[in-house]
Amino acid sequence: SQTIHQWPATLVQPVGSPLSLECTVEGTSNPNLYWYRQAAGRGLQLLFYSVGIGQISSEVPQNLSASRPQDRQFILSSKKLLLSDSGFYLCAWSSDGTGLRHLNTGELFFGEGSRLTVL
Amino acid sequence: DAKTTQPPSMDCAEGRAANLPCNHSTISGNEYVYWYRQIHSQGPQYIIHGLKNNETNEMASLIITEDRKSSTLILPHATLRDTAVYYCIVSPLPGAGSYQLTFGKGTKLSVIP
16 A cells, blocks of 8 residues: 655754755655645645656745655755744645556555744 | 635534535636644644535545535534634645645634534
8 A cells, every 4th residue: 555654754953954855655655745735824835747757847936845766755945934824734645647546546645744943 | 725615614413414605716626625724822723625526435525526625524413523624625635746735724614612
């Protein structure tokens, strides 16, 4: 079965410090990968998505970046955090649409989330 | 911007059916209707999806109007654990170009004892 893990679960960082959140998926190959952010009291905002190794699409211009060094690894980074970067970050995966039809439901599977507080 | 419209909040008595509406008047022919829910401090959880026929699974039922411009998610016997934010999303299946689900603000459902 497929699983998704992201870490760390919680972190508190000072303004101007770097950030690295990591997400890995097991039990599937060539997944689509996503990073979402949820600020306090707000909806989910899609930050980045990737359809393959080294292929990153950014939805919102900001001081965050994403990388996909391996098929099932997705990393969210920042060189200098801002106060506005605080929030709940969620990694997710979906099938790439090339699998068996009955498995290609388009369902997004989310990780446990990483809560970032920038002080 | 989200392609769906949902009421910001709803209340439902425990044990009664919860009917959550969603308008998607600009839905395209190849777009499915997806429902997710998010319990506080957790990642969203998939509930159900459909194209044009009504769908039912162990969690809920999805009723899509014949013109596909609106739908209703039905939780037949709401429990306190169903208190969550419910998101209605329209999207084609993966494989139709880039696949990404855009979450709006959803409906906050409160199940009342």
